[in-house]
Amino acid sequence: MSTFVQLVLRSLETGSIYSLAALGIIIIYRTSNITHFAQGAMGMFNTFVVTFLFTTAGMPLWLAIIGGMVSALITGFTVDFVIIRHTKKVSPVAKQIITLGLIMIFVGVTPFLFGVDPLNLPQLIPTGSLPVAGASISFNGILNIGFGLSVMAVLFYVLQRTKWGLAIRTTASNEFTARLMGVPTKTVTMVAWAVAAVLGVLAGVMTAPFTSVTLNLMDGVQLNALIACVLGGFQTFYGPVLGAYIIGIAKNLLVYYVSSVWGEQLLYLGILIFIVFRPYGLIGKKIVKKV
Amino acid sequence: MSNLDLQEGLVLRLEELSISFGGLKAVDNLSFEIKEKEIFGLIGPNGAGKTTAFNCITQFYRPNHGKIFFRDKHGKVSNLIDHPVHEIIKLGLVRTFQNVELIRELSILDNVLIGAHIDFKSSLLAQALKTKKAKDEETKLRDEAIEVLTFLGIADRMLLPAGGQPYGILKKVELARTLMCHPKLIILDEPAAGLNDIETVNLAKVIRTIRDKYGCAVLLVEHDMRLVMDVCDKICAINFGKFLAVGSPKEIQRNKDVQAAYLGETEEDQ
């Protein structure tokens, strides 16, 4: 039983990481109508910035993280300003491919600036754990989960209760009409990209201590975040978050109880079958094209 | 399906056609019949259910209730509901689209050739290897397409891509596409939409010429009253998905229910 609880606790942490990344993807999807394949790569790049600030510049970790967030804001703004703004006439498939190009740019620039060696980023709270129901969870884990949940709470509050959030939701629903109604959609898009980048670096900073800071740092997170959006449906903001936690838990349970080798693949297979029967996700709705 | 279900001389008969979306009945017990070679108009105010009705006929929607009898190219009578949407054209029933659904990157000629899709009998392998049979078939159908385009007066543009052509030309291309299958019944979806007065008059002429030359019936789903009154032999008016009246253009014009549906109850004040 305690192993099960341990797995669930670990999954909550993994789920938090996935949900931050998934939120980034869904925010971009709903405001710019682009599936952001490069969310992971941008997060990886900015995590390298954090590591650089921490190790080479010698900043305290918390300051380095803030530095990374600033870098993320700049990265997000720049991508929107230089590229996304000019893609009005591009087809949806092509927009997706632009993000593939972005992956290549970020994966190329990173070793350019930071070298090829894997680096290390420690946790914010390196030691200590809390016993829970026969298992235990590290303080850092609690921090990650708590932080993740707070970020999401803040985002949802802003989305649902503020004028800015309304602007975002309006743009997400129909960008053209929103513009006609006077919603500053250009700013909304820019903010969306910046916020997504920040969510990406936060996910990266949480992931980094478990492995090392390399080019592939966010590959797994990116894939799982995408699948979380697929599972939760692209129609809502909270669907992918739900999907992220489900995937986090399902993955860990499958890997431990069923097969450590094929666990992840079984999860993908399961999702595949799920997509066939419910193509629009757990919470999605089908949009009928009128002929 | 026996010939008793569809009288001689009729090409299409709707029997109690109904379809609901959610709780809303979009088409409610609609019945009418179209004679061979008749130009038949289906009119009604916005939201009356015209487009839904004919999406049901062409099997883009599956009706909840009712039958649709059709006499196909070979004289056989069947219920259209028994056929999947992509088989409808094989029977000789073909439609146009209000939003002109053409393939932008293909040439006008190629777009028209899509209308002959069902006439291609050679296998994929034969096409890949360009056997004589495949080549001859392609040439024959190409020539037919050029003939149709010439008949509609747009053969000079046939090699240009469809994307970027003026709206009036695109509507003619769609029309050409429907003629490739030697139809028994052509359903036109708001063909006058976006056309000016002169173009509309020309359209009436074209519709009549097509009926005369190809010997097919035409079902016109339309808003533009002048076109409908001008070109239709018979008109059926519907509102709220329900049958209102059927008759000659004059009879429909004089029908009180039809007037009320279009102009509102205040008409009675006049």
Next chain:
Amino acid sequence: MKLKRPSFIVKKNAHLNYVLFGVALCLVPLLIELGLLRNSYLTLVGSVIIYSVAAIGLNLLLGWSGLISLGTAGFMGLAAYISAYATVNLKLPFEIAVLLALSIPLAVGILVGLVSLKIEGLYLAIATLSVSEILRKSFEEFGDITNGFSGKTASYPKLLGFFQLDKYGTYILLVVVLVGVMILIHNMINGQMGRALNAMRGSEAAAQAMGVHLLKYRLVAFALATSLAALSGILYIHFIKYTYPPTWTLGMSLNILSAIIIGGVRNIYGTILGVFVVFAVPDLFLKQIPYFGAMPGFAYIVNGILIIVVIMYYPYGLIYLGNDMKKLWGKVKAKVKP
């Protein structure tokens, strides 16, 4: 708007062009023997040919039929491993190995095609990605067949049981296969099937109204794309003669996808141009650029920028750059001569 050349006038020439193109490619071994090209060029051009076969298949699927697949690498790898195992372990003749290596991936590809009718766009992309990842994991785990991370080797093909090809012979085989594929696909695309696929992509409603059976043509598209990916995998293993699981990752699928976007969707020569840019230009040119060339990741950055620039300004691919150049030249000439 790109004007498609009148196909029924140029068709004969088009076939001839493909053959001439193939002949030109066959000159590479000659130039190497004459000392005019380095030896490494054989592998370089050979790789371009190999990836072009898979890329043409993906172009058929994405460019002409509008269906996305991120599973190309998985199918290539599957065919590669099957052909290697069949020729090396089972000691089957090359032709039988080819048959096996084509039919098994084809069966999987058709299954994916069946599934594709219910899901579209991103969901289809994720589904095909999952299939590819499951395949790659299989390459790692089924060591009896694949040798896992140690890698699997194969050798140059032996045709009809006795004609053993060498390095140049296999290369010529590659060229012959590519030209064959180009001609067959050209014929199919310019006929009824091509129009049906285009219709399916452009307007499903119109396609159905005109009698195009969507499920059938989706299956056809997937079957062809998978077969070409498999063919490409077979050529790979018998030319490069070695593979191991990390070859067949999402990265390769994405590179092939980038190739058709950069070079030209719905264009056969464009596909090859794109493959050249993505797979050959980094080694040929970018690495030679002083300072930048030595930097890791430089080729990647350039490719990434290229993809974005092409999509934003040349959505139909770089192959049409030639048209614009001609137009520009025409304008310049008009200005010079009154």
